[in-house]
Amino acid sequence: MTVDNVLSLSSPDSAVPNPPPDGYSAVLTPYGLRVDGADGGRLLYARPGAPAEPPEDADPDDPRPAHQADLVLVDVVESPETIGALRRAGVVGFTTAVVAVGGDHRVHSPGEFARRARLWGALAPSDGQELRCPPATWPPSRPHGPHRVLVTGGARSGKSAEAERRLLGEPEVLYLATGPAPDPEEDGSWARRVAEHRARRPPWWRTVETPDAASVLAEARGAVLFDCVGTWLARVMEDCGLWAGEATDAEERLAGRVAELVAAWRGSAAYVVAVTNEVGSGVVPPTASGGLFRDWLGRLNQSLAAESEEVVLATAGRVTQLP
Structure with missing residues (x-):
C-alpha cells in the first residue's frame, strides 16, 4: 500500500x-x-x-x-x-x-x-480505493450499550464463535460463563470444550463464572458475552429441584428466576451478546425432564428475543440476521 x-x-x-x-x-x-x-x-x-x-x-x-x-x-x-x-x-x-x-x-x-x-467499527475499502484521513464516511456505526444481541443455533453451528467475533473490537469485555466448572476426570468432553473457548478469547477479557447471570447483567457496563442461556437454564432447573421432581413448587421458583433474568436483560446498560441453544428443531426429547428443558428454553429464547435489538441465527458457520 x-x-x-x-x-x-x-x-x-x-x-x-x-x-x-x-x-x-x-x-x-x-x-x-x-x-x-x-x-x-x-x-x-x-x-x-x-x-x-x-x-x-x-x-x-x-x-x-x-x-x-x-x-x-x-x-x-x-x-x-x-x-x-x-x-x-x-x-x-x-x-x-x-x-x-x-x-x-x-x-x-x-x-x-x-x-x-x-x-468492529472499521471501514472495509475495496481494492485500489483511495482513502483520505479521516475518511469522509468516518466514523461507521458500531454497537454500544445498551444494546442486546441474541445469537441462537444448533449444536456446533458456530454460534459461540459468532458471539465472540462480535466483541473482538471492544477494549473491555466481561465473559459471563454460566456452565459448570470443567472437571477433566468427570467430564472430559466438557473440559475440552471449555478449554477451546478459553483459547479463542483475547487474554485481556475478564471471566466471571456464576449462575447468577441476572446480577451480572444488572451491574455490567461496557461489553458482556453471556455464554450461554442453555447452560444457565440447566443449572437453575437443578437449583430449583426440577430435574428430579424434588420440590412441588419447582416450576414456580423457576418462573421467578427466569423473570429475573429477562428483567435484567431488558434493563442492562451494557452491550450484551448472549448465546443460546435452538432446541425445537430436533427430535422430541425421550424424557420428561428433557421435554421440560426444551419447552422452558424455547419460551425463554422468545422472551429474550423480544427484548433484543438484534437476533442472529447461526447455521453451519454462517449467520442470518432475523427480522
Missing part, C-alpha cells in the same frame, strides 16, 4: 526500505509500523497481536496521546482482536479511523468481510 503516493508499506513488521521523504518519519513500534506525515497526521500499520496496554510513559490525561494514531490499518482476518487491543491501549481513540484489510479466501464473501468490519 502507498501513503500519499510517496511512501510504500509492505509489512507491519518491516521498516520502510528507503529513507522516507522530507517531512515524513517511519518507525517500528510495539504496535506496528508507524508513519508520521508532513501534515502531522499519524498512520499505523498494525502488527497482529499488538499489545493491549499503553506504553509505560503514556499520560492517561492527555486527550491525544503521542501513541494515538489518526488512521490504523489492521489485518482483521489474521487477527481481528488487534482492534480491541489497540482500543484498550489507546492507540485507537474515538477519532481514529480503523481500516480493515486482509480480505481473501479466509472469509467466504466480500459482503461477510464488510459485515465483520462494521461490527
Whole structure:
C-alpha cells in the first residue's frame, strides 16, 4: 500500500526500505509500523497481536496521546482482536479511523468481510480505493450499550464463535460463563470444550463464572458475552429441584428466576451478546425432564428475543440476521 503516493508499506513488521521523504518519519513500534506525515497526521500499520496496554510513559490525561494514531490499518482476518487491543491501549481513540484489510479466501464473501468490519467499527475499502484521513464516511456505526444481541443455533453451528467475533473490537469485555466448572476426570468432553473457548478469547477479557447471570447483567457496563442461556437454564432447573421432581413448587421458583433474568436483560446498560441453544428443531426429547428443558428454553429464547435489538441465527458457520 502507498501513503500519499510517496511512501510504500509492505509489512507491519518491516521498516520502510528507503529513507522516507522530507517531512515524513517511519518507525517500528510495539504496535506496528508507524508513519508520521508532513501534515502531522499519524498512520499505523498494525502488527497482529499488538499489545493491549499503553506504553509505560503514556499520560492517561492527555486527550491525544503521542501513541494515538489518526488512521490504523489492521489485518482483521489474521487477527481481528488487534482492534480491541489497540482500543484498550489507546492507540485507537474515538477519532481514529480503523481500516480493515486482509480480505481473501479466509472469509467466504466480500459482503461477510464488510459485515465483520462494521461490527468492529472499521471501514472495509475495496481494492485500489483511495482513502483520505479521516475518511469522509468516518466514523461507521458500531454497537454500544445498551444494546442486546441474541445469537441462537444448533449444536456446533458456530454460534459461540459468532458471539465472540462480535466483541473482538471492544477494549473491555466481561465473559459471563454460566456452565459448570470443567472437571477433566468427570467430564472430559466438557473440559475440552471449555478449554477451546478459553483459547479463542483475547487474554485481556475478564471471566466471571456464576449462575447468577441476572446480577451480572444488572451491574455490567461496557461489553458482556453471556455464554450461554442453555447452560444457565440447566443449572437453575437443578437449583430449583426440577430435574428430579424434588420440590412441588419447582416450576414456580423457576418462573421467578427466569423473570429475573429477562428483567435484567431488558434493563442492562451494557452491550450484551448472549448465546443460546435452538432446541425445537430436533427430535422430541425421550424424557420428561428433557421435554421440560426444551419447552422452558424455547419460551425463554422468545422472551429474550423480544427484548433484543438484534437476533442472529447461526447455521453451519454462517449467520442470518432475523427480522
